[in-house]
Amino acid sequence: MIQFPWRLVPRTQPSARMRVLAPVMAIVLTLLAGCILFASLGLSPLAALKVFLVEPLSSVNGVSELLLKASPLCLIALGLAVGYRANVWNIGAEGQMYLGGVFATGLAIYFHDSGGPWLLPMMVVAGAIGGALWASIPAYLRVSFHANEILVSLMLTYVADLLIKFLVYGPWQDPAANNFPLTVSFSDNALFPLFASFAGEWLEGTRVNVSLLITLVALPLAWLFMQRTFAGYQLTVAGLAPSAARYAGFSSRAAIWMALLISGAAAGVAGVMEVAGPLGQLNDRWTPGYGFTAIIVATLGRLHPLGIALASLLMALVYLGGEAVQISLQLPKAISLVFQGLLLMLLLGCDVLVNYRVERRRAAATAPVEIKPAEIKPAETSPVEIK
Amino acid sequence: MSETPTLLTLRGIVKRYPGVVACDGVNLDVKAGEIHAVLGENGAGKSTLMKVIYGVTQPDAGGITWKGEPVNIANPKAARALGVGMVFQHFSLFDSITVVENVAVALPGRVNLAELARRITQVSERYGLNVNPWSPVHDLSMGERQRVEITRCLLQNPKLLIMDEPTSVLTPQAVDQLFETLRLLAAEGTAILYISHKLDEILKLCDRATILRDGRVVSEANPREETEATLAQKMIGRDFPECRRREHAAGPIVLEVAGLSLEADTPFGTSLKHISLRVHAGEILGIAGISGNGQSELLDALSGERPVSDKNAIQLNGAAIGQFNPLQRRELGLTYVPEDRLGSGAVASMSLTHNALLTAHRRGMVRTGMVSYRTAREYAARCIREFQVKTPGTEALARNLSGGNLQKFILGREIGQEPKVLILAQPTWGVDIAAAAAIRQAVIDLSARGVAVLVVSEELSEIFEICDRIAVMAGGRLAPARPVAATNAEEIGLLMAGMFPGAQAAENTASAATA
Numbered sequence: 001m002i003q004f005p006w007r008l009v010p011r012t013q014p015s016a017r018m019r020v021l022a023p024v025m026a027i028v029l030t031l032l033a034g035c036i037l038f039a040s041l042g043l044s045p046l047a048a049l050k051v052f053l054v055e056p057l058s059s060v061n062g063v064s065e066l067l068l069k070a071s072p073l074c075l076i077a078l079g080l081a082v083g084y085r086a087n088v089w090n091i092g093a094e095g096q097m098y099l100g101g102v103f104a105t106g107l108a109i110y111f112h113d114s115g116g117p118w119l120l121p122m123m124v125v126a127g128a129i130g131g132a133l134w135a136s137i138p139a140y141l142r143v144s145f146h147a148n149e150i151l152v153s154l155m156l157t158y159v160a161d162l163l164i165k166f167l168v169y170g171p172w173q174d175p176a177a178n179n180f181p182l183t184v185s186f187s188d189n190a191l192f193p194l195f196a197s198f199a200g201e202w203l204e205g206t207r208v209n210v211s212l213l214i215t216l217v218a219l220p221l222a223w224l225f226m227q228r229t230f231a232g233y234q235l236t237v238a239g240l241a242p243s244a245a246r247y248a249g250f251s252s253r254a255a256i257w258m259a260l261l262i263s264g265a266a267a268g269v270a271g272v273m274e275v276a277g278p279l280g281q282l283n284d285r286w287t288p289g290y291g292f293t294a295i296i297v298a299t300l301g302r303l304h305p306l307g308i309a310l311a312s313l314l315m316a317l318v319y320l321g322g323e324a325v326q327i328s329l330q331l332p333k334a335i336s337l338v339f340q341g342l343l344l345m346l347l348l349g350c351d352v353l354v355n356y357r358v359e360r361r362r363a364a365a366t367a368p369v370e371i372k373p374a375e376i377k378p379a380e381t382s383p384v385e386i387k
Numbered sequence: 388m389s390e391t392p393t394l395l396t397l398r399g400i401v402k403r404y405p406g407v408v409a410c411d412g413v414n415l416d417v418k419a420g421e422i423h424a425v426l427g428e429n430g431a432g433k434s435t436l437m438k439v440i441y442g443v444t445q446p447d448a449g450g451i452t453w454k455g456e457p458v459n460i461a462n463p464k465a466a467r468a469l470g471v472g473m474v475f476q477h478f479s480l481f482d483s484i485t486v487v488e489n490v491a492v493a494l495p496g497r498v499n500l501a502e503l504a505r506r507i508t509q510v511s512e513r514y515g516l517n518v519n520p521w522s523p524v525h526d527l528s529m530g531e532r533q534r535v536e537i538t539r540c541l542l543q544n545p546k547l548l549i550m551d552e553p554t555s556v557l558t559p560q561a562v563d564q565l566f567e568t569l570r571l572l573a574a575e576g577t578a579i580l581y582i583s584h585k586l587d588e589i590l591k592l593c594d595r596a597t598i599l600r601d602g603r604v605v606s607e608a609n610p611r612e613e614t615e616a617t618l619a620q621k622m623i624g625r626d627f628p629e630c631r632r633r634e635h636a637a638g639p640i641v642l643e644v645a646g647l648s649l650e651a652d653t654p655f656g657t658s659l660k661h662i663s664l665r666v667h668a669g670e671i672l673g674i675a676g677i678s679g680n681g682q683s684e685l686l687d688a689l690s691g692e693r694p695v696s697d698k699n700a701i702q703l704n705g706a707a708i709g710q711f712n713p714l715q716r717r718e719l720g721l722t723y724v725p726e727d728r729l730g731s732g733a734v735a736s737m738s739l740t741h742n743a744l745l746t747a748h749r750r751g752m753v754r755t756g757m758v759s760y761r762t763a764r765e766y767a768a769r770c771i772r773e774f775q776v777k778t779p780g781t782e783a784l785a786r787n788l789s790g791g792n793l794q795k796f797i798l799g800r801e802i803g804q805e806p807k808v809l810i811l812a813q814p815t816w817g818v819d820i821a822a823a824a825a826i827r828q829a830v831i832d833l834s835a836r837g838v839a840v841l842v843v844s845e846e847l848s849e850i851f852e853i854c855d856r857i858a859v860m861a862g863g864r865l866a867p868a869r870p871v872a873a874t875n876a877e878e879i880g881l882l883m884a885g886m887f888p889g890a891q892a893a894e895n896t897a898s899a900a901t902a
Contacts, residue, residue, distance in 0.1 A: 237737075243730050246692050251712075
């Protein structure tokens with residue numbers, strides 16, 4: 001067998017400080033990797049990074065777009081973090097977000113001409129229910145049949161995608177849309193008001209809307225839930241030491257249900273933010289990927305609300321930067337996915353080094369040993385040393 | 388024995404692990420034909436030292452000489468080639484094949500099984516081991532399995548045989564038989580390194596003792612000139628603490644188990660068969676027995692981690708609690724100190740304050756769903772104070788406490804909930820002697836206040852020390868309890884081997900005890 005000359009040895013006590021610093025190191029390494037990437041494409045790395053990371057923030061409109069993207073990312077990641085702390089791995093927030101959008105859209109279409117100011121809050125509630133219902137499928141299958149929630153929730157995302165396509169090509173298609181796969185544009189009652197509509201001229205033309213307040217309220221609530229409630233404590237124990245949770249009598253079923261319902265509801269509300277925000281309708285190409293990116297946000301933010309808020313801003317910037325380099329430098333927009341992937345890989349790599357140290361294999365362990373096989377002799381011949 | 392040649396010499400052996408120095412300059416001389424005890428508490432460095440001798444691990448510094456020649460023992464194969472054999476605490480036999488096949492798989496090349504079986508019989512007869520080479524291993528008791536391991540070592544004519552805590556899985560009768568074999572081997576010139584923390588065994592068996600504490604040799608002793616108290620004093624560095632007994636005045640029945648049966652939930656578990664027991668207020672009932680005879684299943688059923696379908700099978704002060712979960716049982720006053728203290732009894736990476744919350748949350752730590760960390764911290768501080776837990780404070784992580792201190796904290800947490808019944812599993816397993824004495828005393832004091840206590844323990848001496856009545860588990864059955872004054876280790880040993888009416892499940896253990 002070929003042996004790699006290095007091996008990983010678990011650290012007895014990983015440094016808490018390094019755990020917090022790992023995301024910062026991963027970001028720095030991602031920037032370095034980005035420089036190499038841009039240089040290999042024949043661009044000046046610093047100029048390209050400026051277009052990628054600084055220019056999107058150089059205008060009021062840019063900041064508005066940043067918040068518009070960061071808000072759903074942050075909300076989904078907060079929900080996911082609750083589950084991840086309990087070792088319940090919901091990977092299907094994207095699909096739960098779609099269902100939130102679908103439920104809200106159903107209300108928006110049904111009350112298109114008869115809505116009132118009550119319509120939008122109802123859509124938010126419906127979205128939360130839709131996301132939670134979609135997440136309840138993996139929860140039920142996990143609790144009843146030990147089906148792996150990672151696979152089930154992930155696969156349901158594609159089912160949700162097909163459900164949207166069915167709706168916008170079929171029953172919910174706008175009759176006036178010339179067969180394009182989209183619904184009617186929502187009435188004003190079904191849309192989040194823009195800050196620009198009441199905050200004065202300096203916000204003229206920006207798209208950021210009052211749904212941002214939902215995320216701003218969710219942040220301290222998530223902190224409170226995780227750090228101060230007994231339910232949050234039980235979830236954390238279930239994640240850190242399942243047998244201690246069993247000993248204490250905390251129900252593992254309740255933990256699975258709670259983790260999936262909370263993260264599903266949060267993703268569902270994020271879906272409402274999108275359809276009742278920048279989209280203003282439902283269409284078949286609505287696949288922002290926020291549900292997947294939020295997994296990176298939750299990990300990068302160390303499952304802590306403050307970290308998640310910062311990480312969501314960073315990931316939103318990566319989205320915007322991708323659009324900016326497409327326009328200014330004619331690079332493919334997929335560059336933002338490359339950056340996301342780099343960041344996650346480097347973060348996971350940093351985490352490995354936080355928990356393990358690299359050690360050179362000892363020569364003694366690999367060197368062949370010259371030993372004769374032990375002989376078997378009848379006991380009678382056993383030599384006696386002393387008398 | 389001074390004129391006998393020295394077989395093995397260790398000089399200045401140092402072995403460091405991250406954060407600990409397991410061996411710190413250990414010297415050891417082993418002469419041919421002696422039974423040499425290596426004595427020390429858990430964590431004193433005994434096992435590491437044996438791993439160095441058997442080539443499982445390499446020392447960071449120090450030298451080994453064998454019959455006067457410096458040697459480098461790179462791996463167990465090299466150790467065996469020198470003539471070192473080792474019988475581990477946990478056996479390495481395949482259950483599904485026969486004894487002779489088990490021996491054959493460890494040998495190089497093709498082996499003539501019939502010829503090998505003949506040698507096994509020869510060797511085992513010679514040393515009174517009574518091993519049938521054609522028995523399938525799954526039919527053998529723990530004592531018999533150990534004799535297979537010893538036979539396997541003896542086939543290689545070892546000059547030095549290392550026995551690591553060999554008696555932890557044996558009945559008292561099987562222990563006596565093991566000692567006979569070891570004495571016979573020593574008389575023929577084989578050196579035996581006997582690793583143990585059980586003082587009575589060392590007094591009975593060994594010629595010489597090397598005592599380790601914190602990775603260093605603190606003393607060399609001649610067991611014939613020592614008593615348990617003087618040996619313990621050398622081992623722990625201060626006087627051996629003893630428990631104060633109290634008058635036993637049992638009150639009404641608090642915990643009653645009647646006809647409890649439970650299927651094992653794992654393939655290697657033991658099903659419980661019609662278990663009945665009663666624990667009175669103010670009484671300590673001990674459940675003795677070799678691990679794996681249904682104790683963990685019984686504890687799961689009593690604690691509520693595995694509720695049973697017959698709710699009347701377990702009653703607490705007359706209330707049928709068989710179907711209750713651990714939360715509901717704690718509500719009624721049943722608390723539990725589990726065997727696995729760092730995985731189940733406490734969350735390793737949480738602070739003591741957070742760990743107080745784990746089971747004591749009913750005591751004013753949660754109001755309308757919100758945690759009062761101030762109350763939890765005060766509760767943790769009280770556990771630390773009242774049970775003399777050595778720790779920097781309530782914010783220390785559970786994993787940073789020693790086994791004994793963590794156990795004292797958990798015990799304090801459970802006692803602080805003012806239980807009516809306290810159940811303890813292996814309460815002093817892996818705990819240093821001073822902490823073990825404090826734990827036993829706390830349990831005795833608790834029962835004196837009228838609490839019913841159930842102790843499940845493998846350490847027979849502990850059960851005899853603290854319990855009022857003893858019941859023995861074997862093969863998933865429980866023998867009727869008898870008062871501690873009306874029984875002795877001999878009788879309990881026979882019960883441990885399953886020699887009681889209705890316990891036909893454990894015949895093979897029985898044969899081990901009587902053979």
